[in-house]
Amino acid sequence: MEVLSDEIIKNFLENASLYSWKTFSQPKKLRTSLWISEIDEFCEVCEQARPFHDLRPRGGLSGRNIEYLKSGTSCLIYTCVSCKNESHTFLVEQIVNDDIVKVQKYGQRPRKKIERDSKLQKFFKQDAEYYEKALISLNNGYGIAAFAYFRRIVELNISNLLDLLVSDLNTEDTENPINLAIAELRKESPMSDKIKVANKALPEYLKPEGLNPLGKIYSLLSEGVHSLTDEECLDKAESLQACLSFLITELASRRRNRDKFKKMVGAL
Ligand SMILES: [Zn+2]
Numbered sequence: 001m002e003v004l005s006d007e008i009i010k011n012f013l014e015n016a017s018l019y020s021w022k023t024f025s026q027p028k029k030l031r032t033s034l035w036i037s038e039i040d041e042f043c044e045v046c047e048q049a050r051p052f053h054d055l056r057p058r059g060g061l062s063g064r065n066i067e068y069l070k071s072g073t074s075c076l077i078y079t080c081v082s083c084k085n086e087s088h089t090f091l092v093e094q095i096v097n098d099d100i101v102k103v104q105k106y107g108q109r110p111r112k113k114i115e116r117d118s119k120l121q122k123f124f125k126q127d128a129e130y131y132e133k134a135l136i137s138l139n140n141g142y143g144i145a146a147f148a149y150f151r152r153i154v155e156l157n158i159s160n161l162l163d164l165l166v167s168d169l170n171t172e173d174t175e176n177p178i179n180l181a182i183a184e185l186r187k188e189s190p191m192s193d194k195i196k197v198a199n200k201a202l203p204e205y206l207k208p209e210g211l212n213p214l215g216k217i218y219s220l221l222s223e224g225v226h227s228l229t230d231e232e233c234l235d236k237a238e239s240l241q242a243c244l245s246f247l248i249t250e251l252a253s254r255r256r257n258r259d260k261f262k263k264m265v266g267a268l
Contacts, residue, residue: 001025004101006036012103013039013076013090017112020141020231021104026096032066034074034092034103041088042113043080052078052088071095073106114139119248120241123160127153134237143234147225150240154221161244162186164251165201165214170258178203191222206250213243 002008004024012022013036035054043050056077076090091107114135124131134149162182169178181201185194198215206213220240225233 001100003027004031009034009036010039013092013105014041016105017139017141017234018105018108020143020234021102022231023100023102026069026099026101031069031101033069034094035076039078039088041078041080043083043086044110045083045086046080050080050082053081055079055084069094069096069101071097112139117241117245119252120245123244123248124153124157127156130156134241138234138237138241141230141234143230143232143237144225144228146237147228147233147240150237151221154217154240154244158217158221159186161214161247164248168251168254169203191218194218195222206247208246213246216243217247 002024004027008024016022037053039052040049041052042048043052054077071094074092074094076092077087078090079085079087089107089109090105093104093106095102116131116135121128121131130149130153134146134153137143137146137149162185166179166182169176171179173179174183178201181197184197185201195215195218198218199212202212202214217240220236220243223236225236228236
């Protein structure tokens with residue numbers, strides 16, 4: 001279980017959907033509140049992502065007996081540091097039980113926007129409706145639905161993803177071990193075999209810190225959702241989206257750079 005740190009609270013405020021509970025453990029030095037000084041949000045006035053700070057006066061807190069975080073509610077208000085015009089408000093309910101803190105957002109203003117990843121959107125253009133539904137489910141914390149939609153989209157697009165990988169390899173050599181592994185993945189075989197093969201189907205530069213996003217995609221595809229909670233499915237849907245987004249973004253930018261290079265060198 002993750003420890004309730006400033007970083008975790010920041011991520012929770014910025015990304016968690018309404019009414020979905022998250023559970024954390026208390027840090028060694030117990031927290032006195034959920035308050036943190038800064039979050040990063042998109043400012044509609046500045047028309048860009050800006051740091052938002054709590055600009056409310058905090059007088060009177062120092063010198064008092066420090067009370068520890070208790071069950072109840074918290075109202076957190078952050079204002080854009082640049083224009084000092086746009087404020088974002090979060091209402092959070094917390095339940096504190098010994099070392100465990102459960103939190104849920106029960107209000108947020110302005111309403112959180114549904115962020116569409118333009119590269120994924122383009123990649124899934126045949127399945128735009130599923131992608132839209134997956135995002136709506138994610139945004140509402142409907143984890144089981146989100147995971148099911150994402151899984152369906154990935155199943156429908158996995159061979160396009162493999163095509164993209166092959167075109168990035170830029171080699172006709174069918175004996176190349178990575179090419180062999182990709183050919184193996186295209187065959188009908190049990191998912192458990194594919195997870196192993198997927199680990200060999202990526203060049204090193206597509207494995208950040210040794211993590212293999214393709215292997216992760218296959219292992220997520222093989223996981224059923226029969227007995228998982230909404231919260232667990234939400235995590236899985238999010239990591240499915242992150243793995244896909246990483247691969248597609250990397251491959252697209254490499255292709256762009258390669259084309260640019262060809263153009264430049266070709267023009268010499
Ligand atoms: Zn602003």
